[in-house]
Each structure stands twice: as structure tokens, then as C-alpha cells.
Amino acid sequence: MKSSTRPALRTFLVLSASPISASIRPPAVRKAEIAGLSVRSVMLAVGSADCGNLAMRGLSEKSQAMAARSALARAPKPSKEVRVSKFAGSQARAIGAEIRRSRDSLGWTLDRLANATDISRSTLSRIETGVRRPEVGEVASVLTALSVTGPVKDRLIRLAGEVSESWVGIGAAIAQQQSAIAAYEKEALAIYEFQVSVVPGLLQTPTYARGLISTSPFGSAERERAVFARVGRQSVLTRAGLRQYSAFIDEAALRRHVTLDAHTMVEQLSALIRIGGDVGKSVRVLPFSAGAYWGCEGAFTRYEFDGGHSVVYQENAGSGVFIEDQSTEAYEKILKNLDNVALDAPESNALISSYLERYGDGI
Incomplete structure (x- = not known):
């Protein structure tokens, strides 16, 4: 075995050391070198038996090199790109x-x-x-x-x-899921949110968020930490790497008072109009006039990443679930349906503004 392997390895070393080797070496060799493979690894990948036989035939070193190049040229080519x-x-x-x-x-x-x-x-x-x-x-x-x-x-x-392609968190496990959500928000190329009854978390003003969280059974200190965390996440909306943020909101969220003070909703709806006008951002409303529509049963957030990866997150009162990659296809279809049913940007702004005027009249 040694007598056939060593001459074959020497043949490949001749190929590597040749002054003209950079231009005549087959793509298989050059790509292997780019990938960081050793000459010996290339030899083994192509077939040491074929290369070893060249030396055993008594061919000159130059003839061995020429024959080895021919064998490599016939070898299967690696794919153009290998992505991790x-x-x-x-x-x-x-x-x-x-x-x-x-x-x-x-x-x-x-x-x-x-x-x-x-x-x-x-x-x-x-x-x-x-x-x-x-x-x-x-x-x-x-x-x-x-x-x-x-x-x-x-x-x-x-x-x-x-x-698992789905990660269900219950109770305390939801806190762990928040760590993954924070990472996704910092890395996603696009974020799509759909909410039925409240304004999406990334769009909530501090007063609005505090009004919602105040209904929870948590203590005052824990509630304030939750408000701080929710509002702090909103910096992702100005992150350079975020190419698209789209929010679909049911009209019910515009109509629901979260506090007794009308100023809360005036501030919140003004924020929706402002953010919806930013480049790469959209806030669109699903009006009551649309009736029932596919997706109206529950809220979710979809994150899209480089390389075609996607994740959907759904959170309920006491549990949350991550759904990943192929399993998210149904939600992509739901988003397309929401896009068809929702008012366009100018119409959404008009509807939000009409509610803004109503709340303003109550101040």
C-alpha cells in the first residue's frame, strides 16, 4: 500500500509546485485548495488507486503529472458554493x-x-x-x-x-424564549407582525405598554421591568440590517381602550402613523368591513433571515411556541392573505386618523 500511495502523492506535489500549475490545474484541484483541503486529501478524494497505478506503470514523473491532471479533470466537480x-x-x-x-x-x-x-x-x-x-x-x-x-x-x-422544529414553552420557559426572540430581532432581515386585539409589541408606546401589562397579576416592580424590556426592544426598528418591518393590525386594536385616559390612545395612534411612514416600515389595518378572514384566529410574528431561513413565534397567555423553516409555510400564505385583505397604506392611515380624532375629542 505504501509503495503505491507515496509516488501518487509525489505526483500531486509536482502539480502543486509547478510554475504553471495555477493556470493548468483542473477546477477540482483549485476548488479543493480554496476549501483548504490538502493535496493528499484531493488525491484520496479522486482515487488513490488510479493515481498509484500511474507510478506502478513506471511512467516518468512528468508523464505521471500529465496523467494525474487528466484523471482529476474527469473527477466529479464540487458544487459551486458550499454554505454553512x-x-x-x-x-x-x-x-x-x-x-x-x-x-x-x-x-x-x-x-x-x-x-x-x-x-x-x-x-x-x-x-x-x-x-x-x-x-x-x-x-x-x-x-x-x-x-x-x-x-x-x-x-x-x-x-x-x-x-424539534417546534419549541413549545409553558410558564417559566417563556422567559427563555424571550432570549431567542431578542436574538432574532437583532438578526432578522424582515419582521412581520400580526395582532388582532392589541397593538404589536414593537410599536407600543411606554404608556400603552404599561396599561396592558398593568392587567397582569405580577407585582409592580416586575411589571415595570416588563415595560422597560418591551420598550427597549423597539430599537431594532432602526437597525440598519432590518430591511422590512410590516405590521398588520385588526381594527379591534384601534378601538380598544387600554387605559381610562384618552391621551394613551392619542399617543399610541400617532406613533402608528409616524412609524408607518418610515422607509421600509408599514402599518396596515384589517377593517371590520372585511368580516372574517383567514388568520384572524390568532396573532403571530414571522422572522426572515439570510439564507432563506424563517421562524414564526406565537404567544398566548401562559405559553409560547416557535415554529421553524418548512413548518412556517402556512404562515407565509396567511401573510399573503392579510396583504390582500388589509387596507393599503393611505387607507390605513385614514382609518387610524379617524380613530385618533375620536380619542382627541375625548380629551
Whole structure:
């Protein structure tokens, strides 16, 4: 075996070292080099038996090189582009965000965490950004190094063991889902929101958000933290990477008072008109006159990313669910239907303005 492999490897080395090799080497070799493959790896991929036979026939080194080039030219060509997926799922995004938050709280660098866990810095970086789905053992090792214990550690380890295109969170798990939502909002190329009974969260004014959250059973301090978090997320609307934000709102949301003070709705509806007029933003209304329409049963948000990936998130009173990639096709069709049923931008502005006048009269 050694007698056939070494001459064949020498043949490939001759190809690589040749002054004219850059121009005459077949695409298969050049693409392999671009991909970072060694000459030996290329030889093995093409077939060491074929190359080894060249040397065993007693051909000169030059003849071996010419014959090897011919063999490589006949080899299957790799695809033009090999893309590494930048999407490992909502669970991976949430786990990565929690790990990053814990690491930052300790003031640790990735290098220090790598030394403490024996996991490479590049792997940790991909885990934190949600590009790589971490293994249970990796999550346990990282959390132990970062002194994360108790229920938080248990939830993240359990989450690492779940593999599904849908992630259902109930109760406390919704808080974990918020980590993934925050990551999606920072990375999405387009965000589409549909709300039936209230204004979408990314469009809510502080007073409006406070009025909604005040109806929850939480304590006053927790409510205020929730308001702060919701309003703070709205900076994503001015993010340079966000190419499109579209909100579809049922007319019922315009009609519903969230506080007894009319100023709340005046401020909120004014914000809808202002944001809807920004470049790359749209706010459109589903009027009562449309009657029932496909999608009116429930609110959802769809995030679209580079590479064709998409995620839908639905949240109810005590649970939330992420639906990913192919499973989101139904929601894409619902959005197309909403686009057909909703008033266009000028008509939506006119309807919002009419409600604005009514609330203004009540001040």
C-alpha cells in the first residue's frame, strides 16, 4: 500500500509546485485548495488507486503529472458554493444567549471560558451566536464553569436535549424564549407582525405598554421591568440590517381602550402613523368591513433571515411556541392573505386618523 500511495502523492506535489500549475490545474484541484483541503486529501478524494497505478506503470514523473491532471479533470466537480447554515434552531439561540449573558456577568472572555471547559474558542463562539446546536455535555460543562446552578442550569441542559422544529414553552420557559426572540430581532432581515386585539409589541408606546401589562397579576416592580424590556426592544426598528418591518393590525386594536385616559390612545395612534411612514416600515389595518378572514384566529410574528431561513413565534397567555423553516409555510400564505385583505397604506392611515380624532375629542 505504501509503495503505491507515496509516488501518487509525489505526483500531486509536482502539480502543486509547478510554475504553471495555477493556470493548468483542473477546477477540482483549485476548488479543493480554496476549501483548504490538502493535496493528499484531493488525491484520496479522486482515487488513490488510479493515481498509484500511474507510478506502478513506471511512467516518468512528468508523464505521471500529465496523467494525474487528466484523471482529476474527469473527477466529479464540487458544487459551486458550499454554505454553512447560520441557523441551528430557536433552542440553540436561547441557550447561546443565556451562556453569553452569564459569561458577560462574570467579565470572562471566550478564551478564559475555553480554557476552563476544554472547548475550543471557535466552538464556544458558534454556540453563543446560535450557529451551532450545543450538545448536552457541552452545555453542562460551560454552565458549571460559569457557576450557573439550580433551575436555570436544569432548564438549559434539558433544552439542549430537545430536538424539534417546534419549541413549545409553558410558564417559566417563556422567559427563555424571550432570549431567542431578542436574538432574532437583532438578526432578522424582515419582521412581520400580526395582532388582532392589541397593538404589536414593537410599536407600543411606554404608556400603552404599561396599561396592558398593568392587567397582569405580577407585582409592580416586575411589571415595570416588563415595560422597560418591551420598550427597549423597539430599537431594532432602526437597525440598519432590518430591511422590512410590516405590521398588520385588526381594527379591534384601534378601538380598544387600554387605559381610562384618552391621551394613551392619542399617543399610541400617532406613533402608528409616524412609524408607518418610515422607509421600509408599514402599518396596515384589517377593517371590520372585511368580516372574517383567514388568520384572524390568532396573532403571530414571522422572522426572515439570510439564507432563506424563517421562524414564526406565537404567544398566548401562559405559553409560547416557535415554529421553524418548512413548518412556517402556512404562515407565509396567511401573510399573503392579510396583504390582500388589509387596507393599503393611505387607507390605513385614514382609518387610524379617524380613530385618533375620536380619542382627541375625548380629551
